[in-house]
Amino acid sequence: MTPLKNLPSHGRSRTPRLVFLGLMAAAALAPAAAMAQGQKVFRIGVTQIVSHAALDADEKGFEVGLATSGFKEGVNVIYIRRNAEGDLAAADTIAREFVSEKVDLIHAIATPTTQAVMRTGTRIPVVFSSVTDPVLAEIVPSDSAAGQKTGTHVTGVSDLWPVRLQFETYARAVPQAKTWGTLYNPKESNSLSHIRAMREAANNLGLTLVEATVDNSEEVGQAAAWLAGRVQAITLTSDNTTAAKLDAIARVCDQHKIALFAGDVDSVVRGAVMAYGLDYFLVGYSAGRKAALVLKGIRPGDVPWGPVEVFSLVINTRAARAQGVTIPPELMARADKVLN
Structure with a gap:
C-alpha cells in the first residue's frame, strides 16, 4: 500500500x-x-x-x-x-x-x-x-x-484488481450490510472476468450479491436506482460503461443512504466512499x-x-457522511489518503 x-x-x-x-x-x-x-x-x-x-x-x-x-x-x-x-x-x-x-x-x-x-x-x-x-x-x-x-x-x-481483498475491506466499513449490489455491461469481457471473482468473494464472506446489467451508459442511473431498493451497499467492477457514469450512481447512493465503493482510486473523488485499488x-x-x-x-x-x-486505500469522508457511513478508526489509520 x-x-x-x-x-x-x-x-x-x-x-x-x-x-x-x-x-x-x-x-x-x-x-x-x-x-x-x-x-x-x-x-x-x-x-x-x-x-x-x-x-x-x-x-x-x-x-x-x-x-x-x-x-x-x-x-x-x-x-x-x-x-x-x-x-x-x-x-x-x-x-x-x-x-x-x-x-x-x-x-x-x-x-x-x-x-x-x-x-x-x-x-x-x-x-x-x-x-x-x-x-x-x-x-x-x-x-x-x-x-x-x-x-x-x-x-x-x-x-x-484484488477483488477478494477489496470486498473484505469494504465489508469491514459497513458490517451491517449483508446484501450488496453491483452493475456492469456484460458486453465487456473484462467485466465478466471481474464479476466471477466478485461472486466468489461475496459467497466466501457470506454476503448476497445482487447484479444489475446495462447495455450502455444511459442505463446506468436507472440500474442504480433499481438496486437502491434491494441492497445495502454497492461495489463496482472494472466496467468502463458504469465507470463513465459513476456520478449518477453516487447521486443515487447519496439519496438512499447506500454505501458506494469503487476499485480505482480515481473514482473516490467522484463520490465513492473508498477504494482499495489502483x-x-x-x-x-x-x-x-x-x-x-x-x-x-x-x-x-x-x-x-x-x-x-x-494498491492504495483512499477514503472520501464527505461521501461517507452523505451515504450514512461511519468509517471505522482502523480503516482511517490504514488509509494512504483521506479526502474531505
Whole structure:
C-alpha cells in the first residue's frame, strides 16, 4: 500500500487561452524541426473506449512515461488520439484507421479497444493498458503468464484488481450490510472476468450479491436506482460503461443512504466512499515505459507484460457522511489518503 516515490505529478494546471494557442503552434512546428535535424518523429495512435477518471489518468500517465524516456510530444512524438465514446463499432473503426494510417505504435486503453485492434490482424506494435485479463480477452497467448514475454507484436499492463481483498475491506466499513449490489455491461469481457471473482468473494464472506446489467451508459442511473431498493451497499467492477457514469450512481447512493465503493482510486473523488485499488496514472506510466522500449527498437514480444501491483486505500469522508457511513478508526489509520 506504499505509493511509489519520485514519479512525475499527473496534475495539470490551467493555461491562459493565448498562451495555450502559442504552445500549440510551437508544438505543430516542432516535428518539422526534428525531422530537419534527422530525428525520427514517431506517430502513436491512442484508442480509448470511453472517458472516465481512471482511463483519462491512464492516458496522461502513458504520455509522461514516454516523455521521461525521451519521447516527447511536439519533439519526436505525434499523438493521434481517438475516443470511441463507449461505442464498440466506433472502436473497430478507430482501429482500422490506425492500421490504414500505418502509425508506428498503437496505445490501446482498456479491453474493448485492445480487442478491436487485435481483430484487424495488424502487426503494428501494440501496447495495451487497463486490460483486466489479457489472456481471457485473447490479447496475449493463452500460455503467456503475467511477467512473461508474449513473443508477438503485443505487450502492455494489466489492471487486475484484488477483488477478494477489496470486498473484505469494504465489508469491514459497513458490517451491517449483508446484501450488496453491483452493475456492469456484460458486453465487456473484462467485466465478466471481474464479476466471477466478485461472486466468489461475496459467497466466501457470506454476503448476497445482487447484479444489475446495462447495455450502455444511459442505463446506468436507472440500474442504480433499481438496486437502491434491494441492497445495502454497492461495489463496482472494472466496467468502463458504469465507470463513465459513476456520478449518477453516487447521486443515487447519496439519496438512499447506500454505501458506494469503487476499485480505482480515481473514482473516490467522484463520490465513492473508498477504494482499495489502483492509481491508473501509474498503470499508464508503466505502459509508457514499455512503449519507450519498443520505440527504441526492442520487439514488443520481448517486453514482458504484467500488472501494476501498487494498491492504495483512499477514503472520501464527505461521501461517507452523505451515504450514512461511519468509517471505522482502523480503516482511517490504514488509509494512504483521506479526502474531505
